[in-house]
Amino acid sequence: MIRQVAITGLGVVSCLGNEVETFWRALCAGECGLRPLTKFDPTGLRNENAGEVHDFDLSQHLPDNVPLAGLESRDEATQFALAAACDAWTDAGFAQEPPDATCTALAFSTNFGGAESWELYCTELAEGKADPELFLGFGFHDAAQHAAGILNAAGPSVTTSNSCSSGASALGVGFDLIRAGRAEVVIAGGYDGLGVSSLAGLSIMRTISPDTLRPFDKNRSGTVFAEGAGMLVLEELTRAQSRGATIHGLLLGYGLNNNAYHLTAPDKDGAGMVAVLQQALSCAHVSAEEIEYVNAHATGTQYHDVAETQAVKQVLGKHAYEIPMTSIKGATGHGMAAAGAMEAIATLLTMRDGVIPPTLHYETPDPECDLDYVPNQARRQEVTLAVSISAGLGGNNAAVVLKRYDGEGGAA
Amino acid sequence: MSSAPVVLAAVGPISAAGNGREAFVAGLVSGAEFASPVSLFDPGDLPTSRAAEIRNFNLSDYLESAKTYLDRASAFALAASSLALRDGNLEVTPENDTRVGLCFGSMVGCLGTMRTFYDRVLARGVQSANSVLFSHSYVNTPISLVSIEFAIRGYHCTYSSGLTSGLTAMAHAADVLRAGQADVILAGGVDALCQTLFQALSDAGWLATDEGAPGWLLGEGAALAVMELESHVQQRGAKPLAFLTGAGLTTDVKGTGDGQTRAMEAAVREAGVTPADIHVLYLSANGDAEADDLEAAAVSRLFGNALPTQVRLKSRLGETLAAGGPFSVLAAATTLTSGQRALVNSFDPHGGCVSVVVEKGADDS
Numbered sequence: 219m220i221r222q223v224a225i226t227g228l229g230v231v232s233c234l235g236n237e238v239e240t241f242w243r244a245l246c247a248g249e250c251g252l253r254p255l256t257k258f259d260p261t262g263l264r265n266e267n268a269g270e271v272h273d274f275d276l277s278q279h280l281p282d283n284v285p286l287a288g289l290e291s292r293d294e295a296t297q298f299a300l301a302a303a304c305d306a307w308t309d310a311g312f313a314q315e316p317p318d319a320t321c322t323a324l325a326f327s328t329n330f331g332g333a334e335s336w337e338l339y340c341t342e343l344a345e346g347k348a349d350p351e352l353f354l355g356f357g358f359h360d361a362a363q364h365a366a367g368i369l370n371a372a373g374p375s376v377t378t379s380n381s382c383s384s385g386a387s388a389l390g391v392g393f394d395l396i397r398a399g400r401a402e403v404v405i406a407g408g409y410d411g412l413g414v415s416s417l418a419g420l421s422i423m424r425t426i427s428p429d430t431l432r433p434f435d436k437n438r439s440g441t442v443f444a445e446g447a448g449m450l451v452l453e454e455l456t457r458a459q460s461r462g463a464t465i466h467g468l469l470l471g472y473g474l475n476n477n478a479y480h481l482t483a484p485d486k487d488g489a490g491m492v493a494v495l496q497q498a499l500s501c502a503h504v505s506a507e508e509i510e511y512v513n514a515h516a517t518g519t520q521y522h523d524v525a526e527t528q529a530v531k532q533v534l535g536k537h538a539y540e541i542p543m544t545s546i547k548g549a550t551g552h553g554m555a556a557a558g559a560m561e562a563i564a565t566l567l568t569m570r571d572g573v574i575p576p577t578l579h580y581e582t583p584d585p586e587c588d589l590d591y592v593p594n595q596a597r598r599q600e601v602t603l604a605v606s607i608s609a610g611l612g613g614n615n616a617a618v619v620l621k622r623y624d625g626e627g628g629a630a
Numbered sequence: 631m632s633s634a635p636v637v638l639a640a641v642g643p644i645s646a647a648g649n650g651r652e653a654f655v656a657g658l659v660s661g662a663e664f665a666s667p668v669s670l671f672d673p674g675d676l677p678t679s680r681a682a683e684i685r686n687f688n689l690s691d692y693l694e695s696a697k698t699y700l701d702r703a704s705a706f707a708l709a710a711s712s713l714a715l716r717d718g719n720l721e722v723t724p725e726n727d728t729r730v731g732l733c734f735g736s737m738v739g740c741l742g743t744m745r746t747f748y749d750r751v752l753a754r755g756v757q758s759a760n761s762v763l764f765s766h767s768y769v770n771t772p773i774s775l776v777s778i779e780f781a782i783r784g785y786h787c788t789y790s791s792g793l794t795s796g797l798t799a800m801a802h803a804a805d806v807l808r809a810g811q812a813d814v815i816l817a818g819g820v821d822a823l824c825q826t827l828f829q830a831l832s833d834a835g836w837l838a839t840d841e842g843a844p845g846w847l848l849g850e851g852a853a854l855a856v857m858e859l860e861s862h863v864q865q866r867g868a869k870p871l872a873f874l875t876g877a878g879l880t881t882d883v884k885g886t887g888d889g890q891t892r893a894m895e896a897a898v899r900e901a902g903v904t905p906a907d908i909h910v911l912y913l914s915a916n917g918d919a920e921a922d923d924l925e926a927a928a929v930s931r932l933f934g935n936a937l938p939t940q941v942r943l944k945s946r947l948g949e950t951l952a953a954g955g956p957f958s959v960l961a962a963a964t965t966l967t968s969g970q971r972a973l974v975n976s977f978d979p980h981g982g983c984v985s986v987v988v989e990k991g992a993d994d995s
Contacts, residue, residue, distance in 0.1 A: 339830070343829075378788060379739070400879060418751045422757070476773075481775065481778065614786060
């Protein structure tokens with residue numbers, strides 16, 4: 219019998235708020251979290267705005283039995299990951315009744331690890347002598363290592379790094395850990411912090427817009443980056459059912475691939491995204507016609523948004539014109555490795571509440587982007603089956619298929 | 631999900647022992663030592679001056695196309711991929727390219743390039759950032775370049791879980807194959823030496839010193855295997871080199887060695903054998919006294935007094951980070967004799983534990 223994967227916990231740290239319901243209310247209200255950068259001097263970057271996390275206090279997220287001591291000195295990105303993981307854990311009801319440690323796994327992802335620690339380390343090196351603890355704090359598995367200790371997760375610990383498809387890819391790895399019987403519970407998602415190094419690189423590559431982030435708009439000119447974390451508790455379905463857990467939805471399947479085209483340029487015909495969508499639908503055993511909503515990667519770059527639109531049209535055919543496809547990045551910014559996980563969370567909440575979050579800053583239609591993007595205002599619409607797409611530098615693509623849980627066994 | 635054995639059909643090692651299957655095996659069985667004074671950079675007044683470097687490496691020996699810029703890790707990944715594809719006689723075509731996948735582990739990715747990039751930003755400001763260096767600085771840059779070079783469009787994932795990154799990639803690749811997400815996957819690990827890494831680990835007190843303090847002998851390299859289900863191997867007329875029959879992934883949360891024991895137990899259990907059926911044990915041991923003691927105690931708990939032959943590959947190849955576990959898999963796949971089984975360990979000092987069982991088929995060459 220194939221093991222089904224339920225989602226029983228959610229956690230978000232974002233520029234729209236540091237708890238799930240705050241994040242969701244802001245998304246539905248059409249609020250934008252992109253504001254002038256304060257954590258470092260943005261002079262010289264193409265855009266002085268970004269999606270910074272504000273009013274963050276890790277101690278507010280830790281379970282009662284976990285002391286803050288030592289954790290507050292970890293890199294801020296690591297702290298974002300820990301906070302979102304702890305919130306998801308608590309949401310799943312595990313703060314009171316934790317699962318068996320050996321059956322609990324972690325599937326984290328990050329593009330830049332402890333970016334702030336890396337920059338401090340390099341700065342100290344340039345001055346002559348650096349604290350090696352900073353280098354260790356930069357490590358990509360630092361967050362998972364600490365989460366394992368905090369949550370007593372003694373099962374598999376996997377950190378992936380697939381550029382901006384990382385968050386969705388972590389969900390895929392978590393899905394496999396449960397499917398393969400290697401874990402019963404997996405805390406899965408992505409995190410990243412804003413840093414001078416990453417923004418300098420993304421700025422010089424002209425990925426960053428000098429304007430704001432306008433997914434699918436004709437005058438879109440690039441993306442605006444953000445920081446934070448999105449974490450989900452994945453749980454074997456019958457286990458979740460037997461303990462009476464609140465099930466936010468089902469993860470039916472996923473796909474991961476690469477364009478094999480160019481390190482930085484998008485594949486303009488979207489062939490890689492077509493293939494990853496087909497891979498995800500096949501894994502989920504659902505047909506394209508069953509998809510009722512697409513949560514797009516859409517970063518507001520000229521080529522990507524067209525390629526994604528074409529890919530969805532190619533896979534869904536005429537059906538693509540009959541369903542909404544939105545990008546929340548106009549509101550959240552591009553959260554890098556956190557993006558795919560945040561977008562999966564937004565998709566689950568869409569299915570919970572029957573509300574499609576809008577595509578912000580959409581003013582001028584583009585003939586090449588001609589689907590229903592739900593511009594600027596949320597829309598009430600029931601959704602039971604959706605796909606969330608992610609993509610990233612290096613040609614990475616990912617897609618996850620999510621289903622509303624209506625109390626059934628789980629098969630779509 | 632089925633627990634069908636996964637075939638290790640071919641290997642692509644870029645290592646201090648030698649590059650390519652034959653040179654790698656020859657280097658392993660030669661008994662030669664590969665540690666030498668570092669030549670890639672000047673270790674200055676650090677207390678450590680030796681590493682297991684890969685010498686005389688030229689990417690043009692493995693690729694026809696010229697490259698304008700590559701991090702050393704990316705160059706290793708490209709060369710190892712070329713070797714593995716050739717060793718497995720695996721041709722990527724438009725007919726199969728979406729069914730061929732890549733699962734690579736890397737602990738530090740393109741760290742040398744990342745440092746060069748950021749040093750320039752520090753010195754000259756963000757507007758002097760170099761876009762080529764930036765795009766070549768990601769942890770997943772090596773795997774992306776391999777995807778582009780060989781037109782591999784299928785399953786694609788980079789793992790960065792410390793020392794266990796590479797063996798995690800291989801264990802997950804086996805699950806992906808069993809789940810039907812790919813027909814064949816090139817899987818393993820890659821990491822390269824650079825001055826930043828060497829200095830950071832030396833300053834942290836992790837490296838063995840020239841004066842005899844214990845610690846890691848740092849190494850580098852790429853260790854990749856062509857992995858596929860037996861049905862696919864038969865379909866394309868290839869021959870199994872060995873089988874990956876079990877895997878165990880755990881975390882040693884409390885630092886007691888419990889995670890190490892559970893990882894080995896899980897791998898042996900999934901392989902459908904008992905500890906008594908293991909002939910060779912490839913240790914994770916890398917000179918870190920505390921970690922090596924934990925592993926030794928875990929091994930004693932599992933095997934009791936009936937210890938298999940133990941191999942400490944890292945004492946010669948060095949601690950090659952993400953490539954460490956995969957190098958042991960490659961060594962097992964190429965040196966076990968018919969019917970033998972090996973247990974391969976890859977343990978991270980921060981708690982990550984991965985073990986796999988490699989089995990040489992009864993009739994394998």
